[in-house]
Amino acid sequence: xxxxxxxxxxxxxxxxxxxxxxxxxxxxxxxxxxxxxxxxxxxxxxxxxxxxxxxxxxxxxxxxxxxxxxxxxxxx
Numbered sequence: 001x002x003x004x005x006x007x008x009x010x011x012x013x014x015x016x017x018x019x020x021x022x023x024x025x026x027x028x029x030x031x032x033x034x035x036x037x038x039x040x041x042x043x044x045x046x047x048x049x050x051x052x053x054x055x056x057x058x059x060x061x062x063x064x065x066x067x068x069x070x071x072x073x074x075x076x
Contacts, residue, residue: 002026002035 005011005026014022055058 002029 001024005024011024016022028045032046034043036043
C-alpha cells in the first residue's frame with residue numbers, strides 16, 4: 001500500500017452516511033518496517049528475527065532422560 005501511494009495510485013474514497021469522506025492513510029511504521037532509501041543502509045531486525053525458531057533452541061529447566069531403541073530409559 002505504501003509503495004502504491006508513493007507511486008501516485010489513487011485509492012477509492014468512501015462517503016459515509018453523515019457526509020464525511022474516508023480514505024486510506026499511511027499507518028505509523030516501526031523502524032524495521034520503513035523501506036530502505038539506499039541498498040547499503042542497515043536496518044534494525046524485526047522482532048521475529050530474535051525469537052527462537054525451534055523447540056531445541058529454547059532453554060529448558062530439566063534434561064530429558066536418554067532412551068534406547070526400545071523406549072526404555074538407559075541407566076547412567
